[in-house]
Amino acid sequence: MHIGTIAGRSVKRHLTNGSPTDNSPWDGRFFDLSGHASERWQELSGPWEEFGPFPRAFDYFGDGSFYLIDAPGHMPGNLAAVANIKYGDDQTAWVILASDCCHSRKLLMGEEEIASFDGPGGKMCLHEDVDSAKETIARIRTAEVEYGMHVAMAHDDDWMCAATNEVLLSLLLEKGRDDFLGRVREGKAP
The missing domain is CATH 3.60.15.10 (Ribonuclease Z/Hydroxyacylglutathione hydrolase-like)
Structure with missing residues (x-):
């Protein structure tokens, strides 16, 4: 079922009305239902x-x-x-x-x-x-x-700084892992 982006229920109704010129924080062009969307996406229905x-x-x-x-x-x-x-x-x-x-x-x-x-x-x-x-x-x-x-x-690096969760650490590629973790601990961009 690879179709691009998959969104949860209610996303179409919530985001399709946005545009860069109105008061919506969303750019509805991404979700344009008329066939001009910038990305392929589908709302997951189960x-x-x-x-x-x-x-x-x-x-x-x-x-x-x-x-x-x-x-x-x-x-x-x-x-x-x-x-x-x-x-x-x-x-x-x-x-x-x-x-x-x-x-x-x-x-x-x-x-x-x-x-x-x-x-x-x-x-x-x-x-x-x-x-x-x-x-x-x-x-x-x-x-x-x-x-x-x-x-x-998405925005938590505590597990990387602590480096004690073997399961989560296994998500990182071995090549460059130590350098990556060192940069995260120093507050630098990985």
């Missing part, structure tokens, strides 16, 4: 099934190795992924690629709350639906704590 703490998961390859997870909160249609990977000497583990569902370990573990900040027109947040985001974050935490899954978040 079939959905339960997977661990996630009520809506899509078995992407149909073999139980990679699931797309309905993970609302950051925006409607937000997706995460869960992959069964091999690491070490023929060991396997589940890794959640949490994308923008959660942005830090402290937030994931409930040590911090979802932040808001002053922006044009008032208070803003990186999550469009804070209640849904909290529920998604709680499910990811449950997947880690109760199911033993490993979590990689």
Whole structure:
């Protein structure tokens, strides 16, 4: 099912009206439904099934190795992924690629709350639906704590700096890994 970008449910309705000239933060040309889109994309429609703490998961390859997870909160249609990977000497583990569902370990573990900040027109947040985001974050935490899954978040480098999670470290290519990790620890661009 490789068609380009895959989006979760409600993305079409949420993003297709945007344009660079109106008040939308989205450029609707990417999602143009009239055939002039800049990218090929499709809204995922299922079939959905339960997977661990996630009520809506899509078995992407149909073999139980990679699931797309309905993970609302950051925006409607937000997706995460869960992959069964091999690491070490023929060991396997589940890794959640949490994308923008959660942005830090402290937030994931409930040590911090979802932040808001002053922006044009008032208070803003990186999550469009804070209640849904909290529920998604709680499910990811449950997947880690109760199911033993490993979590990689889009904007979190704590696991790289600590270099103690063998499973997540296995996601990095061996060639240049030490240089890459050194640069991350120094706060430099990898």
